[in-house]
Amino acid sequence: SYVVTQPPSVSVAPGQSAKITCAGNNIRSKSLHWYQQKPGQAPVLVVYDDSDRPSGIPERFSGSNSGNTATLTISRVEAGDEADYYCQVWDSYSDHVVFGGGTKLTVL
Amino acid sequence: QLQLQESGPGLVKPSETLSLTCTVSGGSISSSTSYWGWIRQPPGKGLEWIGNIYYSGSTHYNASLKRRVTISVDTSKNQFSLKLSSVTATDTAVYYCASVRRPHYAMDVWGQGTTVTVSS
Numbered sequence: 001s002y003v004v005t006q007p008p009s010v011s012v013a014p015g016q017s018a019k020i021t022c023a024g025n026n027i028r029s030k031s032l033h034w035y036q037q038k039p040g041q042a043p044v045l046v047v048y049d050d051s052d053r054p055s056g057i058p059e060r061f062s063g064s065n066s067g068n069t070a071t072l073t074i075s076r077v078e079a080g081d082e083a084d085y086y087c088q089v090w091d092s093y094s095d096h097v098v099f100g101g102g103t104k105l106t107v108l
Numbered sequence: 109q110l111q112l113q114e115s116g117p118g119l120v121k122p123s124e125t126l127s128l129t130c131t132v133s134g135g136s137i138s139s140s141t142s143y144w145g146w147i148r149q150p151p152g153k154g155l156e157w158i159g160n161i162y163y164s165g166s167t168h169y170n171a172s173l174k175r176r177v178t179i180s181v182d183t184s185k186n187q188f189s190l191k192l193s194s195v196t197a198t199d200t201a202v203y204y205c206a207s208v209r210r211p212h213y214a215m216d217v218w219g220q221g222t223t224v225t226v227s228s
Contacts, residue, residue: 001171031212035155042204042221043155048214086155090213095168097145097157097213 002091006100012077013108020103022070022087030089032070034063037102038083046085047072074105082107110135112205112219120199120226126192130205130219137186138163143208144188145215146179148201156201160208161188195226 004024012018022032032050035043045054047063050070060075074081087100116128130144137144146158159169161179169177173192181188192199202223206215 031214033212033214035215037155042218043215044218045214045216048209048216049212054216088155088213088215094171096170097160097168097208099155099157102154 001094001096002089002098004087004089004098004100006085006087006103008101009104009106011106011108012074014077014079016077018074018077018081018105020072020074020085020087020105022072022100023068024070024089025068027070027089028065028067030065030091032063032065033088034061034072035086035088036081036083037086043086077105077107079107081105110207110217112207112217114203114205114219114222116222116224118223118225120195120224121228122196122226123194126190126195126199126224126226128190128203128205128222128224130188130190132186132188132207135207137181137188138183141210143210143213144181145206145208146190147204147206147215148199149204149221150198150201158190158192158203160213197226200224200226 034047037043046061050065051063084102111133143160145160159179161167176193178191202221204221205219207217
């Protein structure tokens, strides 16, 4: 089945940009979604269909998808962005939802 | 505003069947724009997809759980349900229900989650 791989952790200083990657074979051919999960809370969709933002999500959150890697970029990182981030695709060959293992974003 | 709420027992004995219901409010479960999904998260671990259902009753299941999982929908009650049979301690997790946007399966609204512990 299809596999997507995320780095376990990313660290960034406040005000800088954070990039979280999601790697998979020819992932550009799939629609990629990103979720933010803070401790004790349900996940929240922050980017869908590679680069679209749901209403209420700050413009600081953006996404891209090219080749074998998709990227979530958080600009001007704030302390409140500290959370786990998950990427997700639909694999039409296996009819499965596939989640990445998650990336813990630490704001230094 | 669409809202989802999970309900069901918080404690299940090993070998028994876990049963949860998700109640949808602020929208219709018969919407053509959504599937409805179940996702779980074991303590300290990542998200695991369990399965999706469309209001017509068509389903997709995680192959690793397929032999034990049944997801059903009750359009008259605006609810969908999860049954997981023959549970063990490894099924202990927070269980979430979510609306799954067609056609690309983005999960745009989540329930708050419910903790299910498998223990005798």
